[in-house]
Amino acid sequence: MLTSIYMIAITAEAMSGALAAGRRNMDLFGVALIAFLTALGGGTVRDILLGNFPVTWTQHPRYIYMTIAGGLMTIVIARFMRHLHQLFLVLDAIGLVAFTVIGCNVALKLGYDTVVVVMSGITTGIFGGILRDIMCNRTPQVLRHELYASVSLVVALLYLALLSHGVTENITLLAAFSVGLLLRMAAIHWKVSLPVFRYSQDRWD
Amino acid sequence: MLTSIYMIAITAEAMSGALAAGRRNMDLFGVALIAFLTALGGGTVRDILLGNFPVTWTQHPRYIYMTIAGGLMTIVIARFMRHLHQLFLVLDAIGLVAFTVIGCNVALKLGYDTVVVVMSGITTGIFGGILRDIMCNRTPQVLRHELYASVSLVVALLYLALLSHGVTENITLLAAFSVGLLLRMAAIHWKVSLPVFRYSQDRWD
Amino acid sequence: MLTSIYMIAITAEAMSGALAAGRRNMDLFGVALIAFLTALGGGTVRDILLGNFPVTWTQHPRYIYMTIAGGLMTIVIARFMRHLHQLFLVLDAIGLVAFTVIGCNVALKLGYDTVVVVMSGITTGIFGGILRDIMCNRTPQVLRHELYASVSLVVALLYLALLSHGVTENITLLAAFSVGLLLRMAAIHWKVSLPVFRYSQDRWD
Numbered sequence: 001m002l003t004s005i006y007m008i009a010i011t012a013e014a015m016s017g018a019l020a021a022g023r024r025n026m027d028l029f030g031v032a033l034i035a036f037l038t039a040l041g042g043g044t045v046r047d048i049l050l051g052n053f054p055v056t057w058t059q060h061p062r063y064i065y066m067t068i069a070g071g072l073m074t075i076v077i078a079r080f081m082r083h084l085h086q087l088f089l090v091l092d093a094i095g096l097v098a099f100t101v102i103g104c105n106v107a108l109k110l111g112y113d114t115v116v117v118v119m120s121g122i123t124t125g126i127f128g129g130i131l132r133d134i135m136c137n138r139t140p141q142v143l144r145h146e147l148y149a150s151v152s153l154v155v156a157l158l159y160l161a162l163l164s165h166g167v168t169e170n171i172t173l174l175a176a177f178s179v180g181l182l183l184r185m186a187a188i189h190w191k192v193s194l195p196v197f198r199y200s201q202d203r204w205d
Numbered sequence: 206m207l208t209s210i211y212m213i214a215i216t217a218e219a220m221s222g223a224l225a226a227g228r229r230n231m232d233l234f235g236v237a238l239i240a241f242l243t244a245l246g247g248g249t250v251r252d253i254l255l256g257n258f259p260v261t262w263t264q265h266p267r268y269i270y271m272t273i274a275g276g277l278m279t280i281v282i283a284r285f286m287r288h289l290h291q292l293f294l295v296l297d298a299i300g301l302v303a304f305t306v307i308g309c310n311v312a313l314k315l316g317y318d319t320v321v322v323v324m325s326g327i328t329t330g331i332f333g334g335i336l337r338d339i340m341c342n343r344t345p346q347v348l349r350h351e352l353y354a355s356v357s358l359v360v361a362l363l364y365l366a367l368l369s370h371g372v373t374e375n376i377t378l379l380a381a382f383s384v385g386l387l388l389r390m391a392a393i394h395w396k397v398s399l400p401v402f403r404y405s406q407d408r409w410d
Numbered sequence: 411m412l413t414s415i416y417m418i419a420i421t422a423e424a425m426s427g428a429l430a431a432g433r434r435n436m437d438l439f440g441v442a443l444i445a446f447l448t449a450l451g452g453g454t455v456r457d458i459l460l461g462n463f464p465v466t467w468t469q470h471p472r473y474i475y476m477t478i479a480g481g482l483m484t485i486v487i488a489r490f491m492r493h494l495h496q497l498f499l500v501l502d503a504i505g506l507v508a509f510t511v512i513g514c515n516v517a518l519k520l521g522y523d524t525v526v527v528v529m530s531g532i533t534t535g536i537f538g539g540i541l542r543d544i545m546c547n548r549t550p551q552v553l554r555h556e557l558y559a560s561v562s563l564v565v566a567l568l569y570l571a572l573l574s575h576g577v578t579e580n581i582t583l584l585a586a587f588s589v590g591l592l593l594r595m596a597a598i599h600w601k602v603s604l605p606v607f608r609y610s611q612d613r614w615d
Binding site (some may be wrong): 034134 | 222253254319321335343345349354358398404
């Protein structure tokens with residue numbers, strides 16, 4: 001089940017990457033590369049940080065094809081994005097939760113400390129979007145907009161708390177997805193975001 | 206032979222990095238660092254992604270010295286760049302092909318799947334330039350201009366196709382360089398580029 | 411002793427990251443993430459480049475907590491930064507020297523070549539600041555302002571020269587910190603910087 005959700009998730013993330021590339025007028029190659037990076041970059045950064053070699057996608061070529069196909073397909077359906085907006089936000093939120101849970105699981109299996117497990121989940125959840133924004137030369141959006149990275153944090157903490165209390169994997173997953181999706185949708189609907197830190201002194205230090 | 210070409214290649218890439226640093230008014234240290242990153246960054250990203258430790262340049266100090274020297278030397282000859290423009294484009298194209306072939310070979314030796322071998326070649330070919338542009342705070346040029354990343358893709362595919370059909374290493378290399386250089390030079394001369402994806406909706410998702 | 415200094419160093423770097431995040435109006439999560447990346451990113455890049463897994467902070471959860479706490483605390487004391495400016499510059503300089511020395515030691519223990527040891531020290535010293543600036547979408551300041559990266563280079567060379575001449579660890583550390591701090595403070599006071607390379611031709615290559 002988590003694998004099917006993962007497929008949906010990487011396709012949604014690949015589309016988000018392709019749209020960002022389109023805003024920078026990139027060529028087909030750029031669109032494919034940014035789609036790939038957005039979808040699989042979070043997991044790649046996680047694998048490298050945890051020393052988890054070989055990196056996941058190098059062992060699953062179909063993930064590579066899916067993200068590139070998702071990116072290029074986006075060019076065709078971009079004109080309908082306005083109508084697909086709601087659906088897209090839901091898919092993106094599903095991706096965020098799925099990536100977070102998978103990231104926690106990878107670090108758990110490698111025996112890392114709990115705080116590292118949480119960071120592994122968050123890294124998997126948000127770093128694809130961060131790499132996308134760095135490649136498109138803009139300040140990472142996930143650190144500024146409605147609750148996004150925070151949803152990943154809540155999902156990771158909830159997931160670990162339930163597992164450590166002996167709740168079954170299935171119920172834990174159900175809870176993680178329910179809470180994560182609700183929280184993200186509520187944040188978008190009511191424009192909830194974390195408090196922002198504004199600082200404007202000139203000197204860089 | 207490939208080693209001599211590699212030397213030329215990293216020097217040309219180091220120069221391209223130094224010029225980009227100069228456009229941002231960086232100091233001597235910045236010029237040397239960007240030169241190093243542009244020349245050896247693609248191979249470094251490849252080695253990390255493939256779990257190929259120790260990273261190549263850590264075992265070959267002279268590559269480090271060459272890129273730093275190439276970067277600093279560029280400061281002196283920058284005033285003549287207008288006259289060296291054609292030569293520089295040829296050297297840069299040679300670098301692109303050489304990096305791509307070397308990147309494919311590294312992944313081949315490690316036994317990765319064909320699509321990963323192709324991505325290893327492309328990563329080695331273009332990621333130095335991407336890191337250069339990220340460090341200089343601009344959108345990666347290789348994803349927007351005349352065929353560049355695509356040349357790397359064509360070279361990687363051709364190289365693997367010929368090898369898998371039992372063509373000798375020397376002829377394969379000759380073919381890769383001929384096709385790669387011709388394609389790149391033609392793209393520059395006739396301003397050929399891949400179709401561009403333009404998207405301008407406001408929201409980031 | 412070096413451990414206590416390291417604690418001060420990562421807190422100072424975390425604060426510098428938080429201030430940069432504040433200039434981009436990031437939310438609390440963004441502030442915590444940039445603080446973490448600025449403080450521990452240099453060592454992380456070093457560990458990955460040297461194949462030194464597991465990455466240091468994954469084995470020391472308290473460093474993670476300290477940087478996040480340092481980042482969030484900065485939001486509270488930001489209004490006093492004008493008065494703390496001098497103190498902050500000293501702490502930042504201490505961090506630069508401490509990171510450089512630690513980076514050299516890690517590479518030394520792994521048996522790398524001298525030039526790689528120097529680069530390991532510099533990477534640890536300056537890459538946190540580079541990651542901070544990339545995440546905040548600006549050209550890395552450490553490559554443009556008063557002597558900063560160069561101080562890291564001088565400290566690394568001095569440290570290795572003294573060690574190789576059999577000077578004791580304690581005296582070597584004392585010399586590294588004295589020279590590094592003096593050099594950095596002098597550079598700030600008299601606005602000393604390396605010569606800058608200016609280049610303004612239009613084409614990117």
